[in-house]
Amino acid sequence: MSFLRPLGRRLRHLFRRRQTEAEMADEMRFHLEQRAADFAADGLRDADARAAALRRFGNLASIQEQSREAHGWGWLERFGKDLRFAARQLARTPGFALLAIVTLGLGIGANTSMFSVINGVMLKPLPYAHLARLDRLYRVTAQNPEGNIAPADFREFQPLQAAYGEVAAYTPANVSLAEPGRPAEMALSARATSNLFSLVGVQPQLGRDFRPGEDTPGRDRVVILSQRTWQNRFGGALEVIGRTVRIDGAPHEIIGVMPPSFNDWRFLGGIDFFRPLAFTAAEAADRTGPVLRVLGRRAPTLAPEAADRLIASFGAHLATAFPAANAETHWRRVTLQSAAAGSGAVAVLPLLLGLSGFVLLIACSNLANLLLARTMTRAREFAVRAALGASRLQLLRPLLAESLLLALAGGALAVVVAYWFRDWAAVRSTGDNGEHVDFIVDWTVMTWAFAASLATALAFGLAPALFALRLDLNHTLKSGGRGPIGGRSHQRFRRFLIVGQFALAMILLAGAALFIRGLDDLNRRRSGWESRQLVTGTIALPAGTYGDDEKTTAFHRLALERLAALPGVASVSLSSSTPSIIWPEIRKFVVEGQDRPATGREPAAVVNRVSPQYFATFGTRVLAGRVFTERDTANSPRVFILNQAAARGLFGAQNPLGRRIARLDGAELRTGEVVGVVNDVQPVLPDDNPVVFQIYQPMAQEPRRESELAVRAADTAPATLVDRIRAAMTELDPDLPVSRLQPADATIYRLNYQNRVLRDMLGAFGGLGLALASLGIYGVIARTVAQRTGEFAIRLALGATGRDIIRLVLGSGVRMALLGSAVGLLGALGVTRLLAAAYPNLPTNSPLILSATTLLLVAVALVACWLPARRAGKVDAIQALRAE
Amino acid sequence: MADKSELFPGTLDMLILRVLSRGELHGWGITNKLEQLSKSALQVDEGSLYPSLYRMEDKGWIEAEWRMTENNRRAKYYSLTRAGRKQLEHEQALWDRMSAIIALVTQSV
Numbered sequence: 001m002s003f004l005r006p007l008g009r010r011l012r013h014l015f016r017r018r019q020t021e022a023e024m025a026d027e028m029r030f031h032l033e034q035r036a037a038d039f040a041a042d043g044l045r046d047a048d049a050r051a052a053a054l055r056r057f058g059n060l061a062s063i064q065e066q067s068r069e070a071h072g073w074g075w076l077e078r079f080g081k082d083l084r085f086a087a088r089q090l091a092r093t094p095g096f097a098l099l100a101i102v103t104l105g106l107g108i109g110a111n112t113s114m115f116s117v118i119n120g121v122m123l124k125p126l127p128y129a130h131l132a133r134l135d136r137l138y139r140v141t142a143q144n145p146e147g148n149i150a151p152a153d154f155r156e157f158q159p160l161q162a163a164y165g166e167v168a169a170y171t172p173a174n175v176s177l178a179e180p181g182r183p184a185e186m187a188l189s190a191r192a193t194s195n196l197f198s199l200v201g202v203q204p205q206l207g208r209d210f211r212p213g214e215d216t217p218g219r220d221r222v223v224i225l226s227q228r229t230w231q232n233r234f235g236g237a238l239e240v241i242g243r244t245v246r247i248d249g250a251p252h253e254i255i256g257v258m259p260p261s262f263n264d265w266r267f268l269g270g271i272d273f274f275r276p277l278a279f280t281a282a283e284a285a286d287r288t289g290p291v292l293r294v295l296g297r298r299a300p301t302l303a304p305e306a307a308d309r310l311i312a313s314f315g316a317h318l319a320t321a322f323p324a325a326n327a328e329t330h331w332r333r334v335t336l337q338s339a340a341a342g343s344g345a346v347a348v349l350p351l352l353l354g355l356s357g358f359v360l361l362i363a364c365s366n367l368a369n370l371l372l373a374r375t376m377t378r379a380r381e382f383a384v385r386a387a388l389g390a391s392r393l394q395l396l397r398p399l400l401a402e403s404l405l406l407a408l409a410g411g412a413l414a415v416v417v418a419y420w421f422r423d424w425a426a427v428r429s430t431g432d433n434g435e436h437v438d439f440i441v442d443w444t445v446m447t448w449a450f451a452a453s454l455a456t457a458l459a460f461g462l463a464p465a466l467f468a469l470r471l472d473l474n475h476t477l478k479s480g481g482r483g484p485i486g487g488r489s490h491q492r493f494r495r496f497l498i499v500g501q502f503a504l505a506m507i508l509l510a511g512a513a514l515f516i517r518g519l520d521d522l523n524r525r526r527s528g529w530e531s532r533q534l535v536t537g538t539i540a541l542p543a544g545t546y547g548d549d550e551k552t553t554a555f556h557r558l559a560l561e562r563l564a565a566l567p568g569v570a571s572v573s574l575s576s577s578t579p580s581i582i583w584p585e586i587r588k589f590v591v592e593g594q595d596r597p598a599t600g601r602e603p604a605a606v607v608n609r610v611s612p613q614y615f616a617t618f619g620t621r622v623l624a625g626r627v628f629t630e631r632d633t634a635n636s637p638r639v640f641i642l643n644q645a646a647a648r649g650l651f652g653a654q655n656p657l658g659r660r661i662a663r664l665d666g667a668e669l670r671t672g673e674v675v676g677v678v679n680d681v682q683p684v685l686p687d688d689n690p691v692v693f694q695i696y697q698p699m700a701q702e703p704r705r706e707s708e709l710a711v712r713a714a715d716t717a718p719a720t721l722v723d724r725i726r727a728a729m730t731e732l733d734p735d736l737p738v739s740r741l742q743p744a745d746a747t748i749y750r751l752n753y754q755n756r757v758l759r760d761m762l763g764a765f766g767g768l769g770l771a772l773a774s775l776g777i778y779g780v781i782a783r784t785v786a787q788r789t790g791e792f793a794i795r796l797a798l799g800a801t802g803r804d805i806i807r808l809v810l811g812s813g814v815r816m817a818l819l820g821s822a823v824g825l826l827g828a829l830g831v832t833r834l835l836a837a838a839y840p841n842l843p844t845n846s847p848l849i850l851s852a853t854t855l856l857l858v859a860v861a862l863v864a865c866w867l868p869a870r871r872a873g874k875v876d877a878i879q880a881l882r883a884e
Numbered sequence: 885m886a887d888k889s890e891l892f893p894g895t896l897d898m899l900i901l902r903v904l905s906r907g908e909l910h911g912w913g914i915t916n917k918l919e920q921l922s923k924s925a926l927q928v929d930e931g932s933l934y935p936s937l938y939r940m941e942d943k944g945w946i947e948a949e950w951r952m953t954e955n956n957r958r959a960k961y962y963s964l965t966r967a968g969r970k971q972l973e974h975e976q977a978l979w980d981r982m983s984a985i986i987a988l989v990t991q992s993v
Contacts, residue, residue, distance in 0.1 A: 023950075027911055027960050028934065034912045035930070058929030066935035 024067055032057060082401035089402060096374065097406070100367055103775075104410025106768055107363030108456060109417025112449040113439075114356040114761065116418050117425075118349050119448075120439035122341045127261040129201025133165070133298040136339035137311060139290060141329050143586050143604050143691055146343070149294050150325065151279055152287040153318055157294075164310055165299040168196040169292040172271060174540040174706055176737045177233075178246040183730070186540065186739030187229070187272040189247065194276055197224075197258070199297050206230075207241040207256030210276050220278035223247060224256040226263045228434055229272040247275070248542030249735055263435075266340040270435050287325040288666040295336055308333055319600075324667040328600025348838040351831070352758065355511055358504040359765050359772070360456065365497040366776040367460040371403065372494065373783055375464035396465050403461025404454075411453030418445060428757050431750075437757075463493070491784075495816060498777050502820020502857060503827065505773040510828035510853045512766030514835060517849060519752065519759050528643075528681035529579050530619030531748065533570070533713045535721050536578060537741030541705040545735070549634060552703040555732070560611060562728050563711060568721060570714040573614040574699055574707045576607075580684045580748050586691060591650050592660040592671060602664060605646055605693035609702055615678055617712045625657045625676030632698040638672030639698060646693035647677045663695075672697075684748050709738060718743040770860060778864040781813050785868040792872055793880035802873035809869035810862065817861030821854045828853070896928070896936050898979060901964065901972040904946060908963035910953070911937060937962060945971050 032053045039049035054060065090097040125131050139147040154169055161167060170192035178184035194210035203209055204224055214220055223245065225234065234240045244251045252275065263269050298307050315331025338346065375382070382395060422439050430436040467490060546552045556574050563572040576585065588602040596602070612628045614620075623644060632639055640661060647656045656677060662669040681694060699707070713721050722741055729738050740747055749756075785792075792805050828850060903909065903917045914937075915930050940946050945968030953959050964972070 023960065024934070024938075026958070028931070030910070030957065030959055031912045031915070031930065056930050058931040060931065063929070063931035063934060066932075067938050069935070 021068075024064065028057075028060070028064070078397075079401070082397050083405060085398055086401040086405045089398075090405065093374075096370065100370060100406045101409045101413060103363045103366055103772065104407060104453075104456060105413025105417060107360040107772070108407075108410050108414035108449060108452050109421075110359045110761075110765055110768060111353070111356045111452055112414045112418045112445060113421035114349075114353045115448045116422065116439045116441055116445045118353055119442070119444050120437065121266065121345050121349060122338075123444060124440070124442070126264050126267055126337055126340055127202070128336070130297060131337060132335075133300065134200060134336035135296045135298060135307070135333045136336050137167070137294040137296055138332050138334065139315070139326075139329055140332055141586075141604075145332075146339075147329070148290040149292045150287045150290045151284050151292060153322075153326070154292050154294060155284060156318065157314060160310070160314060163299075163302070164307060165297050165302060166195060166199055167294055167296040168193045168199045169277065169294045170196055170268075170274075171277065171291045171293065174538055174739065175248045176246075176540060176542055176735060177272070178249075178735050184246075184735045184737040185233075186538065186737040188270050189223075189273055189275055190268065190271045191275045191277040196274070196295075197262075199295065202259065202262050204256030205259035206238065207254070209256065210274075215276040215278050217278045217280055220276040221250065221252045222255045222276065223252040224258060224274045225254060226258050226272055226274075227260040228263060230257045232434055246735070248540070249544035250542070264340070265435060265437050266342075267336065270431070287322055296333075304333075323599045324664070326600075327598075348758070348835075351834050351838070352761065355508055355762065355765055355831070358508050359769050360452065361459075362501050362504050362508075362769050362772045362776070364456055364460045365501050366772050366779070367403075367406070368463040369494055369497055369776060369779060371399075371460060371464040372467060372490070373779070375399065375467060376490070392469055395469065399465045400457075400461050403457045407453040407457030407461075410456070411449050414449045414453070415441065415446065418449065425757055428760075429753055437754075467493075494780050498780050498816045499820040499823065501773040501776050502817050502861070503824035505769045506821045506824025506853060506857055507827040507831055508769040509766045509856065510824070510850055511831040511835065512762040513849045513853055514832055515762050516759050518835075518839070519755055526579070526619075526684075528620055528679040531744040533718055534617070534744035535711045535713065535718045535725060535742065536580075536744045536747055537709045537725070537738040539574075539707060539709055539729070539736060539738050542735065543705065545733070546705055549703050552705055553634065553700050556611065556699060556703065556707075559709075559729065559732055560613070562732060563709075563725060564613075566721070566724050566728060568714050568716040568724075570712040571613045571617045572712070573611045573617040573710045575610040575614050575710065576699070576704050576707055578708045578710060578744075579618070579681050580744065580751055587695075588664040589650070589693075589695065590662050590664065590669070592662060603649060603693060604691060605695040606691045607663070607695055607697060609697050609699045609704060609707075611699045614696070614710075617710050618681075619712075620681060621679045623677045623679060624655075625674070627676055628696075628698040633700045634703075636701075638670060638701060639675045640672050641676040641678055641696040642674055643678055643680045643694035643696075645680050646695055647674075649693055661695075684751065709741075710744070770857075773857075774860045774864040777813055777816065777861050778867065781809060781865045782868040782871075784812070785809060785872045788872075789875055789880050792875045793877040796875060796877040797881065802875075805875070806869045806873040809872050810865050813861050813865030813869075814858060817858050821857050825850060825854070895979070896932070897940060898972065898975040900933070900936060900940070901945065901968055901975070904962055904964045905969065905972055908949075908961045910959040910961050912959070914962070940968070944968075 032050070035053035035056055036046075036049040039052050040046060044052060057063070126134075128134060137149065138145065139149050139153070141147050148171075149169070154167075157167060170190045172188055172190045174186050175189045176184045177187040177189075192210075194212050194215045197203060197209050205227070207224070210222065210224070214222060225240070230236055230240065240254050240257070243254050245254060246252070258274075263271060298304070302310070311331045311333045315326075315329065318326040318331070319329055386395060418441050422441055425439055426436045541552055541555060546555055560572050560574065563569060585607045586604050587607045588604050590596050590602050610628065612630060612632070615622055615627050625641070627641070628639065642650070642656055650656065650661065651659060656674045659674050660671055661674060662671040664670075678696070680692070709725075711718075711721055711725055719742070722743075726738060726741060729736060795805065796802070899918060900914060903914050903921070909917065911933055915933060918926060918928070937946070937948075941948055941962075944965060946962045947965055948960050948962050950958055951961050
């Protein structure tokens with residue numbers, strides 16, 4: 001480490017400077033004394049000998065200076081001095097310093113916060129062992145690139161574990177959780193293969209893991225709690241281990257508690273507890289119901305590309321071996337890390353980071369303008385110093401030190417903003433069970449803020465510095481600080497900055513406005529249904545009590561009757577999904593009497609199983625035929641209702657009523673008659689890729705224990721019904737919880753929270769950009785007006801009116817704003833494209849928003865220019881000319 | 885006394901290294917030695933020795949140690965390191981080549 005030794009010496013010199021200094025003085029004194037002694041020996045008197053020794057030695061002060069420099073820290077000391085000087089300069093103009101730091105803090109803060117989102121979602125590694133080898137396996141269908149896997153297909157994969165590595169699976173479901181003496185609650189449970197935790201390398205913090213073999217029926221009555229559930233519901237008590245709780249009516253023993261790190265909000269974050277995945281033989285043989293989410297840990301020797309080939313060839317094998325279920329599907333592998341981030345986030349987050357970068361750019365150009373003005377007021381000082389022989393570097397150093405100091409202070413403020421944002425995002429995203437997003441501010445984020453500060457300092461510090469270098473000494477010294485210093489190129493540069501600012505502000509505002517309006521539309525739009533008077537909630541009938549379809553149907557009927565009888569209720573329905581529900585069931589259909597398409601190419605539709613009053617409750621218009629009735633039961637002929645798109649898609653111009661269609665369940669065909677056609681219903685989530693065909697079946701013909709309850713209020717506010725509904729349901733079955741029971745609009749609001757967080761951020765970016773841009777144009781116009789006072793006075797003296805002057809000033813401002821907006825318009829169109837690609841379901845009706853944004857920008861420019869313009873119009877010609 | 889010559893820039897380091905190659909010395913000792921060896925023909929501000937010493941110390945070519953002189957005074961003794969020896973050889977070779985070239989050119993014209 002020979003190169004380290006000199007460094008060590010240097011550091012010693014730096015930190016023990018006083019000692020080094022003393023040693024140096026000592027050494028030189030010794031030299032001088034020896035030399036003086038020599039001279040004295042030659043016969044000189046003491047004083048003369050000392051003087052002669054000094055002469056021989058040379059310029060003592062200069063040599064000591066050179067010696068200090070030789071230690072290699074001269075530049076640092078100079079730099080320190082520059083910074084101190086810059087700090088004093090800034091302290092003399094606290095208003096400017098504060099404005100600059102706040103501008104930068106908000107600009108860098110917006111950028112850093114956005115980066116912390118990217119860091120939190122995409123970059124921060126999931127807290128699992130061997131993360132690089134963890135995969136999600138997807139079954140890709142035409143409708144879903146991230147499809148789940150049927151149990152039989154999963155079982156088919158087992159022998160391949162020797163080649164690929166270990167696989168695990170889980171499936172989430174709403175269940176009821178009850179303990180003696182407490183009302184039942186609905187919770188999100190995941191049933192998982194017994195190796196899930198060991199596969200990701202996380203062990204329970206308390207108690208034990210599942211044992212191999214516990215994932216068989218009869219031995220599966222054990223449960224492992226998530227840390228959150230343990231804390232929130234069991235108060236973090238150590239003695240929960242061994243306690244018995246009732247899950248869906250069946251007793252389960254609590255055997256473990258997972259550590260806090262395990263339920264990362266990106267993966268398994270919403271799961272309240274885990275149970276073993278125990279399939280009966282019949283369930284395990286099912287190839288039609290893709291319910292399993294599969295993850296795997298590649299063998300260390302298996303390269304990612306080889307794994308891709310392995311997975312793809314297995315998918316191909318399934319497609320040929322079981323065409324009824326798997327034709328036209330294939331398998332793919334995605335690393336768990338990127339699967340957890342989600343493909344939507346990966347598409348939209350860099351776009352948002354770019355937009356936040358625009359805010360920073362606007363802040364930078366504002367500061368460049370401010371600093372430029374500041375430098376120009378000191379032009380004379382610079383000219384004098386340059387004339388006295390200061391080098392370029394010497395001229396630049398204090399300027400760069402000043403911008404560096406500002407940027408670092410801004411960066412510090414930005415970190416505060418990022419912390420504040422983290423808390424805000426956590427609060428905004430907190431769900432019913434306490435789950436929330438976590439955008440931590442870690443070293444990666446800090447580094448980003450610091451790097452952004454440095455880049456910023458360069459960006460806005462360089463412009464004034466370069467202008468200072470290009471000063472025309474002669475002219476500046478002669479003009480004595482009066483008149484338009486810096487000349488035309490300087491003016492042009494400032495105009496260019498303003499035009500650039502407005503272009504960026506246009507892109508920002510248009511992007512934000514499009515997104516905000518689109519989301520508000522989605523929040524408000526109820527295409528094909530009506531939500532204002534609705535209360536919705538989810539029920540999941542425990543398998544223990546409602547084991548077979550008859551019991552489920554009987555309970556459904558009873559519940560519908562009771563609820564319909566409540567005062568203030570107009571109608572009630574139960575359905576497997578609603579326009580806002582998250583787990584749609586997609587099935588394939590064929591039409592009787594038509595040529596059957598190739599296997600796997602049959603048209604797909606979202607299936608919703610609904611009770612008779614469903615369409616009345618949701619306000620979906622019936623266009624033809626009839627709705628389901630009480631007489632459509634498990635024993636009556638199978639019937640279907642199509643939405644308009646499905647009716648057109650399957651039957652074209654023909655009348656679908658009375659025709660027969662068949663739902664494909666693997667090889668099996670479930671044929672029934674089309675009895676009605678209803679309006680198309682649009683789902684409310686923006687990133688859902690909507691399946692346009694919707695097909696309804698009577699709930700009673702294929703009942704589901706997990707279903708969505710919907711109650712339409714007659715004339716009262718829906719919120720007032722919530723307690724009555726809950727009481728009626730508890731009366732029916734005290735073990736049966738109703739979750740998320742609230743007005744439908746509130747549920748939708750909650751569903752959109754992630755996008756709303758993004759919307760608020762974009763809104764903040766847009767607002768900030770607009771404020772900064774208006775501040776920028778105000779500053780430039782005000783400055784121009786101040787500089788042109790003399791010219792205005794002459795114009796006035798020659799007969800121009802105050803109004804003419806105002807028009808002149810306003811005109812120049814508006815021209816810049818218009819030019820900037822026009823340039824920005826092109827960028828805004830690009831942003832619209834990107835947004836539309838990331839959110840296919842988001843309405844991006846751009847022309848109106850784009851023109852409104854342009855108007856807004858011009859209006860803001862007008863207001864910002866109005867104040868200095870009015871001042872220009874009031875110039876007192878006589879006084880101004882005298883002052884010259 | 886003969887006419888005094890100024891040093892070529894950059895050669896002071898080499899001379900110091902050469903002097904130190906015969907054994908450790910303090911700054912004053914190096915000055916004396918240089919004077920002796922050059923038969924007082926060199927015109928150098930004595931003090932300019934010290935920045936050179938510190939620079940070479942920083943570069944690791946020489947190291948220093950405080951010790952007592954024969955007359956019981958504290959003085960800083962410098963000695964060559966291995967890197968310094970290598971540097972000396974390098975500079976010596978460079979110098980030899982340079983002076984050979986200069987001799988060649990000046991004699992051939």
